Amino acid sequence: MRTTALLAACLGLAAALVATCARAQLSPELRKLGDELDALAAENQLIEDLNTLQLTTEQIQSLIPATSEVQGAAIALEQQRLNILRRLKPLLQRKRELLIRDEHPPEELPAHIEALDTELAELDRRADESLTAHASVFREILSDAQIAIVTGEEEARRQVVELIEWVRELDDEAFESQVPAYVASQLTGREGDLSEDEILELLSLARAMDAEQYRREGEALRGKLMELFRPSHEEADRMIVNLFLHEAMPTVLQDKLQAAQAQ
Numbered sequence: 001m002r003t004t005a006l007l008a009a010c011l012g013l014a015a016a017l018v019a020t021c022a023r024a025q026l027s028p029e030l031r032k033l034g035d036e037l038d039a040l041a042a043e044n045q046l047i048e049d050l051n052t053l054q055l056t057t058e059q060i061q062s063l064i065p066a067t068s069e070v071q072g073a074a075i076a077l078e079q080q081r082l083n084i085l086r087r088l089k090p091l092l093q094r095k096r097e098l099l100i101r102d103e104h105p106p107e108e109l110p111a112h113i114e115a116l117d118t119e120l121a122e123l124d125r126r127a128d129e130s131l132t133a134h135a136s137v138f139r140e141i142l143s144d145a146q147i148a149i150v151t152g153e154e155e156a157r158r159q160v161v162e163l164i165e166w167v168r169e170l171d172d173e174a175f176e177s178q179v180p181a182y183v184a185s186q187l188t189g190r191e192g193d194l195s196e197d198e199i200l201e202l203l204s205l206a207r208a209m210d211a212e213q214y215r216r217e218g219e220a221l222r223g224k225l226m227e228l229f230r231p232s233h234e235e236a237d238r239m240i241v242n243l244f245l246h247e248a249m250p251t252v253l254q255d256k257l258q259a260a261q262a263q
Contacts (some may be wrong), residue, residue: 021230043248050252052147054185057260064253070134074245077127084123104247128238131245135237137243150243151236156229160222166205168214179203194227210245 054074055063061163091113098105148154161206167179181201188196206214207219214221 020232022076023198035225039248043252046248047252047256049243052149052255053142055146055256057257058083059141061258063138063244064250065255066134066137066141067253069137070131070241070244071250072133073134076129077123080123081120081127084116084119088113088120091116131241132234132237135240138240142240147236147240151231152238153226153230153236156226156231158238159229160225163225164203164222167203168209171206175207176259193223193245199225199228256261 091109094108095105095113098109103214146156167175170178180196183196183199185201187199188194194202202221202224206218209217209221
């Protein structure tokens with residue numbers, strides 16, 4: 001028994017050492033190639049996401065300058081962040097030197113670091129507000145259906161349908177034992193959302209409908225429940241802008257324009 005346990009421990013140690021050595025032996029070239037493949041995979045995902053929008057040539061032509069504008073604004077804000085970080089770096093290095101010698105930093109050092117942290121937080125707030133404002137330009141270019149895809153509203157609609165189908169299939173006992181707990185833990189708590197009682201009332205109404213009633217009135221019912229899954233207008237604007245802030249977006253849009261014009 002001791003021999004078996006020792007052998008297992010040795011094998012486990014050997015496996016750990018092999019894994020560690022494999023990581024330690026990564027060459028710069030291998031790391032570089034890995035980074036390039038990761039970037040290519042991310043770019044392919046971006047293209048797949050854009051393909052779901054079925055952009056017209058005219059839309060792509062309008063999106064190119066809009067993307068250039070929002071990315072230019074983002075770069076300017078990043079430069080401000082870079083300037084703050086450059087001021088922060090020597091302070092953190094100084095703090096490290098003192099801590100290494102087991103010395104207490106002077107009172108003004110933490111205060112200076114905290115002030116720069118506050119400055120960074122304020123910059124992030126202003127940057128978010130400034131960049132999100134560009135969403136109105138993209139909303140003018142994209143159709144309502146495309147906006148719904150970008151912001152996840154289509155996914156929200158699917159979730160509502162699945163929720164209602166689930167509760168309509170439950171018997172009374174299962175509904176009472178499962179649904180209130182699910183609603184309380186998963187569907188409530190966001191500001192502006194339906195209350196727990198309102199959600200349960202709508203779900204109970206969905207269960208009470210026969211097939212014909214649900215065919216006639218289901219759309220209105222689903223519309224009320226969409227509030228649970230639909231992003232707020234501000235969240236939606238942020239999602240729209242973040243899509244076009246992807247670093248590969250300018251290249252992808254130019255390539256898609258060339259492909260569209262070549263057809």
